[in-house]
Amino acid sequence: MNERVKRRIDEWDDLAGQTIAPGTSQDLDLRIGESYSGMNMTVPLHVRRGIEPGPIVFVTAAVHGNELNGTGAIRNLIRDPQLELVAGALVLIPVVNVLGFDRHSRYLPDRRDLNRCFPGSRVGSLAKRIAWRIFDEIVNRCDYGIDLHTAAIRRTNYPVVCADTTKDTIREWALSLGTEYVVKGRGPRGALRRQACTFGCPTVIVEGGETWKVEAGVVSVFESGIRNALAQLGMTAPTAQQACKSPQTIIQKARWVRAEHGGFLEFHVQPGQRVRSGDPLVTVASLLGRGEQVMRSTMDAVVLGMTTLPATSPGEAIVHLGDLSSAIQVS
Numbered sequence: 001m002n003e004r005v006k007r008r009i010d011e012w013d014d015l016a017g018q019t020i021a022p023g024t025s026q027d028l029d030l031r032i033g034e035s036y037s038g039m040n041m042t043v044p045l046h047v048r049r050g051i052e053p054g055p056i057v058f059v060t061a062a063v064h065g066n067e068l069n070g071t072g073a074i075r076n077l078i079r080d081p082q083l084e085l086v087a088g089a090l091v092l093i094p095v096v097n098v099l100g101f102d103r104h105s106r107y108l109p110d111r112r113d114l115n116r117c118f119p120g121s122r123v124g125s126l127a128k129r130i131a132w133r134i135f136d137e138i139v140n141r142c143d144y145g146i147d148l149h150t151a152a153i154r155r156t157n158y159p160v161v162c163a164d165t166t167k168d169t170i171r172e173w174a175l176s177l178g179t180e181y182v183v184k185g186r187g188p189r190g191a192l193r194r195q196a197c198t199f200g201c202p203t204v205i206v207e208g209g210e211t212w213k214v215e216a217g218v219v220s221v222f223e224s225g226i227r228n229a230l231a232q233l234g235m236t237a238p239t240a241q242q243a244c245k246s247p248q249t250i251i252q253k254a255r256w257v258r259a260e261h262g263g264f265l266e267f268h269v270q271p272g273q274r275v276r277s278g279d280p281l282v283t284v285a286s287l288l289g290r291g292e293q294v295m296r297s298t299m300d301a302v303v304l305g306m307t308t309l310p311a312t313s314p315g316e317a318i319v320h321l322g323d324l325s326s327a328i329q330v331s
C-alpha cells in the first residue's frame, strides 16, 4: 500500500514504453504478465491528451470481465472524432480484466475477484499483480476516475453513480456526471474505486444494466455521464456538456427485498420506477398459479435493481430499493 508513488503529469513518456505528446492520442498495450504458454498478456488502452495541461482522468470497464455495458460506452468514446480534449488527459480502458473477459467470466482464471485486489502488490498473487500494474501505471497518474460496472449475473440495475458522498470532492465528482441518482457507499475493501479514493484520486462507479450485454439505454447514460464530467473539469468545450437530470437525488439508504416463499415471479415494477409504501413489487405463486403472495414495498422508494430470473426460493434477493424518504435532493 505504501508502495504508491504519485506520478507526475509529464511522465507520459514511460506509459507502456510510449510517449504521448500534448494534443495527440495513442493506442497502447499495458503488459500485465504471461500466460501458461508464455505469451504476453496485455490490456489495450487509449490515451488522449489536450494541448493544455489539466486534470488526468481514467475511465475503466470490465474490471469484472463479463460486465460489458461500460466496454460499449468506452469504445464509442474512443471512436468519436468529435471528442476533442482542450486540456488534461483521458485514459480509456474498455476491458481491464482481459483474462475474465476471454472466459466470459466476472473472475480471473484463479477465481479471484480482481475488484477485491486493489491496490495490488508487485509480488502477490496473479490478481494482486494485475491490480498493481493497473494501479501503478494508470491510477497513480490520475486525478479522477470513473469505473463502469453492471449488476451481477441474473440481475439488472438502473444506471446510477455509486460514490462515497461523505467526502466533498468525491460528492462533487459524482454529481458532475449528471445522473438522476447517486447512491452513497464506499464500496468493498479492495475495490478499485475505494482504493483509488484512499490514495487521493476521487473515483466513482457507474453501474447499470446486465452482464454479457451492451444495452443502448445504459451505454447512453454512461457516455453522457463521462462527457459531462469532462466538461465540468474544463477538459472539453462547455458545449460538450449534455442535459443533466435536475434535481439529482442522493440515495443514503438502500436495501434488498427478499422472497418469503419460493415460486414463480410476476413483476409489477421495473428499474428506475418510483414506488410508494404499500405498492406491489412482485407476485409469487406456484407453477400452477396457486397460493399467490404479493410482495409490497414498505417505503417510498426507487427501484435501483432487481432479479431478471422469474423464479425464486425463500431468501433470494428480488428487488433493490433506494429509500426516498431519507434521500437528499440536489438542484
Ligand SMILES: [Zn+2]
Residues within 6 Å of the ligand: 063, 064, 067, 149, 150
Ligand atoms: Zn462489477
